[in-house]
Amino acid sequence: xxxxxxxxxxxxxxxxxxxxxxxxxxxxxxxxxxxxxxxxxxxxxxxxxxxxxxxxxxxxxxxxxxxxxxxxxxxxxxxxxxxxxxxxxxxxxxxxxxxxxxxxxxxxxxxxxxxxxxxxxxxxxxxxxxxxxxxxxxxxxx
Numbered sequence: 001x002x003x004x005x006x007x008x009x010x011x012x013x014x015x016x017x018x019x020x021x022x023x024x025x026x027x028x029x030x031x032x033x034x035x036x037x038x039x040x041x042x043x044x045x046x047x048x049x050x051x052x053x054x055x056x057x058x059x060x061x062x063x064x065x066x067x068x069x070x071x072x073x074x075x076x077x078x079x080x081x082x083x084x085x086x087x088x089x090x091x092x093x094x095x096x097x098x099x100x101x102x103x104x105x106x107x108x109x110x111x112x113x114x115x116x117x118x119x120x121x122x123x124x125x126x127x128x129x130x131x132x133x134x135x136x137x138x139x140x141x142x
Contacts, residue, residue, distance in 0.1 A: 035095055035096050035097060035098070036078070036093030036094070036095060036096075036097050037097060037098075037099060038053045038054050038055050038074075038097055038099065039053070039054045040052065040053045040054075040074075040099055040101075042101065047126060047127055048124055048125055048126045048127060049103070049104070049107065049124075049125040049127075050122070050123070050124060050125070051072065051074075051101075051121075051122070051123040051125065052120055052121070052122055052123075053074060053099070053120070053121040053123075054119065054120060055076070055078070055116065055119055055120070055121050056078075056119035057078060057119065058076060058077070058078045058116075058119070059116075060116045060141040062076045062077045062078070062079070063075075063076040063116065063121065063141060064076055064138075065114055065123065065138070065139040065141065066137070066138050066139065067103070067107070067109050067112060067137045067139065068137070070102055070103045070104070070105055070107070071100055071101070071102060071103065072100065072101045072102075072103050072123070072125070073098070073099070073100045074097075074098070074099045074100070074121070074123075075096070075097060075098040075099070076096070076097055077095065077096050077097070078093070078094045078095065078097065079094065080094040080095075103125065106127045106128055107125045107126070107127065107128060108125075108126045108127060108128030108129070109128075109137040110137065111126040111128075112124065112125055112126070112137065112139050113139075113142070114139045114140070114141045114142065115141065115142055116141050121141070123139070
């Protein structure tokens with residue numbers, strides 16, 4: 001008969017926890033599978049809605065904005081530049097990101113504007129006149 005050893009259970013638990021953190025660290029270091037969510041503010045002003053997203057060090061070429069039906073989708077990628085650098089710690093998120101938001105049906109999709117300045121993406125969503133037709137729309141960043 002085996003004798004119960006409570007320390008054996010503690011060491012087994014510790015090994016499982018360490019394995020969990022190692023697996024999470026490996027997934028975080030792989031830029032193809034890492035994901036993050038930029039901070040986003042959405043607010044209403046007279047005649048329009050405003051969306052502001054914090055996207056430091058993301059170029060407009062790496063951002064995709066679409067509006068289809070009543071869904072605003074913002075996706076893209078922030079790259080980690082490793083050239084000539086020996087990182088000791090990386091806390092800032094990088095990799096792919098994706099955010100989506102339901103919009104009120106009164107958005108004029110043909111008048112949406114987007115701009116990226118100083119790492120802040122600003123999307124202006126004007127309210128539409130009654131009776132305007134809804135069609136899918138890709139938004140260019142200017």
